[in-house]
Amino acid sequence: MDAHSAPLPAAAMPANGFGRFAGHLDRALGGLVETVAALLVVVEIVILGAGVMARYVFHAPLVWSDELASILFLWLSMLGAVVALRRGEHMRMTGLVSRVSPQTRALLEAVAITASIAFL
Template identity: 40%
Template sequence: MRALRLALSGLVKWLLVAMLIAMTVVLFAQIVFRYFFEMPLVWSEEMALVLMLWITFLGAALLLESKEHISIDFLVYMMPESPRQVIEIVGAVLMLILNIALTYGSYLVVEATVNSITPGMKISVGWHYGGAMVGGALLTLVSIEQLFASFSRPARAGV
């Protein structure tokens, strides 16, 4: 299971790198075409938006996996181990609920917008919201893993 998680994490990292490079190239091309050739690219803004949305939600899953999201936990670290573990479990449950709601809500939006077509790229608007759905699914998987981990290990020592 760990090997699968590491492989999926590595794949997401490479996808994020590729998307960031693609977004940079597209925006640079838009600047060049607009100001030097006076022929703006009609699809570039849409593509940059789609890439930014996907980067945001896929990156959120990677940050959750490595526990690099911003948190204010100094009071938790001042508590004894037993309450600290309870708070960690409650936090993991709440995070799981939030991520399930995100995934389900974004699925409903993708389903509602799948037949709408963007004017510039001529693709489904569902691609815009697909990043939230896929990222939400990855966030849910990471939340489940962290919830099980919080049950199976003793509370962390204070920092």
């Protein structure tokens, strides 16, 4: 993980009641999103496996399996992007960012976050 995307140390987190509540909420929602994403992977594997089995073994394809797998993949992509962004492991152009000054790096980071929000 890059130095500019490292999680904040405990001293930088707010120690008031709202800060603790927000931290607990962040951890709970983060865990929930990761669990749902993991379940989506398992469900997608089962659906695709059942579709292949039905089509090539039983010669009676499941007409809904490909469509449902596509929809689940879209959800998995969105949830995976959330998990990656939350962990600071989203795709970055580290070759460019690592060669610039800390001030320029902060500006590039702000532009990247703004672009992410704009395309939501």
